[in-house]
Amino acid sequence: MKILVCLGNVPDTTTKVKFADGAALDKTGIQWIINPWDELALTRAVELKEDSGNAVDQVTVITVGGKDAEPTLRKALAIGADEAIRIDAEPADAYSVAAQIAEAVRDKGFDLILSGIESSDYNGSMVSGMLAEFLNNPSVSAVSGILIQGSEVELTREIDGGKEQVVVPAPFVAAVQKGIAREPRIAAMRGIMMARKKPLTVIPAVDVNPLTEFVKFELPQPKPPCKMIDAEDIDVLVQWLQNEAKVL
Amino acid sequence: MSVLVYTENWDGKFKKASYELVSYATQVAEMLNTSVTAISIGKVNDDELLKLGGFGATKILKADDQHLNGLDNQAYTDIIARAAIEEGAGVIVFSHNNTGKALASRLSVRLKAAVGAGLIKLPVSLSPFIVYKKVFSGKAFAQVELKTEVKILTLMQNSFELVEADSRAEIVSFAGETGVPKTVIKDVQKQTGKILLTDAEVVVSGGRGMKSPDNWGVIEELADALGAATACSRPVSDEGWRSHDEHTGQTGKIIAPNLYIAAGISGAIQHMAGISSTKCIVAINTDSDAPVFEYADYGVVGDALKVLPALTRAVKEAKSK
Ligand SMILES: Cc1cc2nc3c(=O)[nH]c(=O)nc-3n(C[C@H](O)[C@H](O)[C@H](O)COP(=O)(O)OP(=O)(O)OC[C@H]3O[C@@H](n4cnc5c(N)ncnc54)[C@H](O)[C@@H]3O)c2cc1C
Secondary structure, three states, rough: EEEEEEEOEEEOOOOOOOOOOEEEEOOOOOEEOOOOOHHHHHHHHHHHOOOOOOOOOEEEEEEEOOOOHHHHHHHHHHHHOOEEEEEEOOOOHHHHHHHHHHHHHOOOOOOOEEEOOOOOOOOOOOOHHHHHHHOOOEEEEEEEEEEEEOOEEEEEEEEEEEEEEEOOOOEEEEEEEEOOOOOOOOOOHHHHHHOOOEEEEEEEEEEEOOOEEEEEEEEOOOOOOOOOEOOOHHHHHHHHHHHHOOOO | EEEEEEEEEEOEEHHHHHHHHHHHHHHHHHHHOEEEEEEEEOOOOHHHHHHHHHOOOEEEEEEOOOHOOOHHHHHHHHHHHHHHHHHEEEEEEEOOHEEEHHHHHHHHHOOOOOOEEOOOOOEEEEOOOOEEEEEHOOEEEEEEOOOOOOOOEEOOOOOOOOOOOEEEEEEEEEEOOOOOOOOOOEEEOOOOOOOOOOOOOEEEEEEEEHOOOOHHHHHHHHHHHHOOEEEEOOOHHOOOOOOHHEEEEOOOOOOOOOOOEEEEEOOOHHHHHHOOOOEEEEEEEEOOOOHHHHHHEEEOOOOHHHHHHHHHHHHHHHOOO
């Protein structure tokens, strides 16, 4: 069985974002990380491979990005992926990213294609389903558990107020979320050394036009200072919530 | 040209989020001088379907074929794509929830239609077609141009007010052909009787400052008094003090209640990313320098284990008046 994990390269979650001319992210000084949910997907993929009861032969990671995305791929190799692919294009929108990945992986024999449910930069949650549709594969979203049972892969799907156990035939695409792995795996020294020798292939992009374009970014308005209430005077808080904020 | 809206049901029922979505679709349709068709998939009775008319849908496509009872993203996309084509939909609206994300993304490729994902208000302009959303988990807002003729919009829950309409809806059976569903649902586990965090208007949330899972009684008592759902920070669910379903924040649930009470939560940026659309935040923390006070509207410096019971008492008293 072969697993593919799609990785996004995103600013560290503590980044204070700024925009150049209000039209594009100002990348100066930003630390880049693997998108947190993609990192969980990768962690689970590596766990599945390590469990010798599963017939997982290979974990491949793929990203769409420039050369500056390579440290993120190396980190994924250090965490335990076997090989990495970079599609040499700037990620313009979800549609074009999904189209690029679909072209690169079609007919390459991946049984499970995992990605995180959302990316922490543009918060679209679209790549996974789009990729599935390009590949004409089944898709399952909001997956918080993956178990391989012989030739069957059982997924836990989160629904409003509950969970479902579902099975879809492979090859399929799953968007994973919290719960899929306990904690993202941290690369150990040995992993980092080994990652240098693992293959990182760069493949050329195909021609696809994005369907959307960011035209303007804005930062939130500064909010008024917090009104403090004395711990001995909690009645005041309730009055304010009722009469001023009108939320009770 | 019309606006098509996919209205998901939960065990045959709609909820407030469904009506918000139809209200939104109706306002978009008004901007475009057209009408709203809703599509419902699975078993929902006609009385329930007609409620969508109360928020502006004038036509309701009912696709209730037996084989469509469980969510299969491909089969559902088949149906919605066909409805979109038959209705000549120029805009297709989904909720930005798990189902909406899963279907909107597939449909985008099927129809080659641009998606505005996670919108928080009406389109900013129609030509060019520009939509408005949060990015970087609430740290910024963006205007996005959708460049295709057909557009797909997914709306964040709790970001649009209900607007009642006095339109009457007509129900039309819709039997779009689909491929055979491939998703086999083997088991379903549902919580019952609890207010869902994503639906709740008031949320009481606890962090590591609550010290121990044994102290959650004071959170639950306040939640009961307020008719609120309970939530927690990530370390609390990682430690197993509370269920993962309650974890709020960038990597957990993103919610937009009217009131969020954060007790013993420091206010890490990743936590606040999950509640940045909340209308009013109350923070209770022993440390007056905790970052949470930079985000809060009202703050109490004090021990949550004492402040929460006092607040519960004050709420009960105010409600009994
Ligand atoms: C990639 C990434 C993603 C993350 N995603 C999330 C996420 O989605 N959600 C999330 O919550 N976190 C997330 N985190 C973790 C986040 O950075 C913080 O570590 C976490 O939110 C802190 O939780 P806390 O506020 O409960 O605990 P702490 O930071 O330990 O804060 C406890 C607070 O309680 C106060 N306190 C102590 N005793 C009392 C008392 N008796 N009464 C009142 N107050 C008291 C303290 O003053 C302190 O402010 C993420 C981190 C990373 C790196």
